[in-house]
Amino acid sequence: MxxxxxxxxxxxxxxxxxxxxxxxxxxxxxxxxxxxxxVASKMGSSADAVAPQQSADTNEKKLKCPECHKVMDKRLLGATDPVVADVCRLCGGLWLDHGELEQIVRQHQEPGDSPVIEYLRDTFRA
Ligand SMILES: [Zn+2]
Ligand SMILES: [Zn+2]
Incomplete structure (x- = not known):
């Protein structure tokens, strides 16, 4: 893929x-x-907090689903400080760019408490 x-x-x-x-x-x-x-539940976050919301009004380049190769929708994701995610209407898959997961997760953690973010950094950049 x-x-x-x-x-x-x-x-x-x-x-x-x-x-x-x-x-x-x-x-x-x-x-x-x-x-x-x-992933959200493992992070102590609710599924609602990461459910794709309304379409995002953005001029960002549309991406194709790596699974179905169809153009994906731009949808807002996250409650208070949403990011623009690419969501596939066919398979329900979802793409987050660099830093977007951290941005969503950060909203649901206490200030200064960043084990998930550290975990991601350690794991994904190893
Ligand atoms: Zn797809
Ligand atoms: Zn890439």
Whole structure:
């Protein structure tokens, strides 16, 4: 599977037994349908907090789903400080660019408490 952003081959990384596809070049992350909710629950966050919301009004380049090769939707993700995620209407997969997962997670943690972010940094940049 190739990165929808830069077409580098994605590598599989494990986060608490959840297999995610990670781009070693641009550091984006691909979540299969339902995986985002699993990751959120492992992080002590609710599934609601990471459910894709309304369409994002953005001029960002549209990306193609690495699974179905269809153009994905731009959707807002996250409650208070949403990021623009690419969501596939066909397979329900979801792409987050570098730093976007951290931005979502940070909203649901106490200030100064960043074990998840450190975990991601250690694991995904090893
Ligand atoms: Zn990439
Ligand atoms: Zn898809």
């Amino acid at each position: 190739q990165c929808p952003r830069c077409h580098t081959d994605l590598i599989v990384v494990e986060y608490h037994d959840i297999e995610l596809d990670y781009c070693p070049a641009c550091e984006g992350l691909w979540f299969d349908h339902g995986e985002m909710e699993l």
